[in-house]
Amino acid sequence: MNKLIDKLSNTKVLVVGDIMLDRYWWGNVSRISPEAPVPVVRLDRSTLALGGAANVALNVKGLGAQPILMGCSGADPEADQFTSLLLESGISDEHMIRDAERVSTVKTRVIAHSQQVARVDQETIKPISAGTETKVVSELETLVSSVHSIIVSDYAKGFLTDKVLRAVFRLALDNDIPVLVDPKGKDYSKYSGATLLTPNRKEAAEACNIDDIGKRTVQLAGEKLLLDLDVQSILITEGEDGMTLFSRGSYPVHIPTSARKVYDVTGAGDTVIAVLASAVGSGADLETSARLANLAAGIVVEEIGTTAISAARLAAVWADENRSNESAA
Numbered sequence: 001m002n003k004l005i006d007k008l009s010n011t012k013v014l015v016v017g018d019i020m021l022d023r024y025w026w027g028n029v030s031r032i033s034p035e036a037p038v039p040v041v042r043l044d045r046s047t048l049a050l051g052g053a054a055n056v057a058l059n060v061k062g063l064g065a066q067p068i069l070m071g072c073s074g075a076d077p078e079a080d081q082f083t084s085l086l087l088e089s090g091i092s093d094e095h096m097i098r099d100a101e102r103v104s105t106v107k108t109r110v111i112a113h114s115q116q117v118a119r120v121d122q123e124t125i126k127p128i129s130a131g132t133e134t135k136v137v138s139e140l141e142t143l144v145s146s147v148h149s150i151i152v153s154d155y156a157k158g159f160l161t162d163k164v165l166r167a168v169f170r171l172a173l174d175n176d177i178p179v180l181v182d183p184k185g186k187d188y189s190k191y192s193g194a195t196l197l198t199p200n201r202k203e204a205a206e207a208c209n210i211d212d213i214g215k216r217t218v219q220l221a222g223e224k225l226l227l228d229l230d231v232q233s234i235l236i237t238e239g240e241d242g243m244t245l246f247s248r249g250s251y252p253v254h255i256p257t258s259a260r261k262v263y264d265v266t267g268a269g270d271t272v273i274a275v276l277a278s279a280v281g282s283g284a285d286l287e288t289s290a291r292l293a294n295l296a297a298g299i300v301v302e303e304i305g306t307t308a309i310s311a312a313r314l315a316a317v318w319a320d321e322n323r324s325n326e327s328a329a
Contacts, residue, residue, distance in 0.1 A: 004284050004292065005315050009064035011281040013274075014143055016136075016168060017053030017153030017160060017182075019071035019096070020105035020123075021082045024049070029112045041112050050085050051107060052270075053153035056182075057091050059274030059296075060151075062310040065281070068147065070139060072097045072128055072159050078104035095139050099132055105157050127158045137167045144171040149281030151273055152191070154184040162190060169193030180277045182269055183207070192230040196286065198273050199225075200237045215241065222246035233286055237272060237297070245290050253287055255294045268297045271309050 024047045029039040050058050057067035069091055073079040075098045082104060083093050102124040110118040128136070136159075144150070150172055154160050169192065172179045178195040188207050191197060204221035205212040208228075218236050225234045226246050233247040242257040272293045279289035296309045299317055 004279060004282065004288065005063075005311050005318070007282040007284075008278045008311060011065040011149070011278050012068065012147045013057075013060045013065050013277050013281055014068045014070070014147040014150045015053050015057045015060065015153060016070045016140070016150065016164070017056070018105065018155035018157035019050075019054045019069070019073060019082065019159075020052035020107060020155070020157070021078055021085070022049040022051035022055070023047075023106055023108040025108060025110045027110070027112050029117070039112065039117055041110055041117060048081060048085060050082070050089065050091075052105065052155050052157075053151075054082070054086065054091075055270045056151055056153045056274050058089055059271050059309050060278055061089060061091055063275065063278050063314070064311045065278040067091055068095060068143060069093075070095045070097075070136065070143075072099055072102065072132060072136075074098065074102045074104040074124070075100040076104055078106050078122070095143070097132055097135055099128065101129065102126075102158075105155075123157055125156065125158050127161045128164075133161055133163045136164050140164075140167050140171055144177060145175050147177060147281075149277040150177055150179045151277045152179060152181040152194070153270070153273070154182060156184040165190055178277070178280050180273055180280065182273045188225065188229055188231075194231045195280070196233045196235055196276065197225070197229075197231055198235045198237060198269065198276070200239070200269065204234070204236050218244050219252065222252060235272075235276070235286075235290055237269065243272075243290060243294055243297075245287060247286060253290070255291055257294065257298060271296050271299075275309065275314075 025043055026045050027041040027043040029041055031040050033040045053071050057069040060067035086093050105123040108120040109116050180196045181191045181194045183197050183199050186207050201218055202212055205217050208221045208224045222234050222236055235245050237243045240257055242255045245253045275293035275296045276289045279292050296314055
């Protein structure tokens with residue numbers, strides 16, 4: 001596995017999707033408001049982080065791979081903050097589009113005593129304009145042949161229109177490039193042509209219009225999604241129960257969780273798909289890539305807030321787990 005982690009630095013990953021700015025207000029609570037039955041948070045500090053598809057790109061960067069990020073923001077102060085963070089992280093803003101008719105997506109989380117008290121969202125969710133679509137497709141046509149894998153990071157904020165998705169899958173097919181999708185919504189047919197979809201258990205159940213009845217749901221949903229969709233594989237993430245990989249012509253593979261303590265699952269899905277795409281792009285098979293992604297997810301949920309994985313941390317935890325397994329044996 002360490003050889004695979006080392007190979008990630010030679011991988012170029014195109015990340016296409018909904019970008020956002022994650023704002024955190026950190027404070028403490030000592031009383032309830034006399035105006036309403038809500039806690040009064042005394043603000044100590046404020047921090048900013050890259051979110052959505054940008055956090056996916058940050059995870060790709062942390063692994064040592066090279067991310068190319070495509071997304072759309074507003075033309076507002078938050079867009080300037082986003083760009084500054086992007087450049088500070090060593091990720092180019094060359095393929096970012098600003099649209100004055102939209103507001104930048106910002107998720108503001110209020111954290112007190114290591115717990116999220118509230119979240120405030122600022123966003124535009126209408127589809128991007130026809131003019132912006134044309135720009136995106138043109139950029140895709142220029143970039144696709146130079147990358148090893150593609151991530152579609154869908155947060156249903158309007159960037160990934162049908163036209164944009166069709167262009168991604170058409171160009172990927174023409175250039176024999178794997179496309180991994182973090183899906184959103186109930187209609188997964190729009191991802192026809194994908195190499196892999198990565199819904200969580202609840203999302204998979206909703207996409208299949210079945211009740212979430214626990215572990216049995218994963219088997220039912222995985223089989224149905226493979227049957228109904230033109231995709232090669234489905235990886236259903238199951239939180240504390242790990243994840244299960246469904247591929248055509250193979251038995252499902254369940255991968256138990258590696259998390260030791262779970263403090264915050266924010267951004268864990270971004271880490272999973274970043275590791276998957278980087279590993280697959282470097283030539284690894286899906287099962288090996290999923291095992292590496294599962295290990296990475298177990299690391300980031302131990303931190304509060306959106307946290308990017310790093311190759312060094314991933315290698316260290318992998319070595320620790322191997323030593324533990326050898327000692328147990």
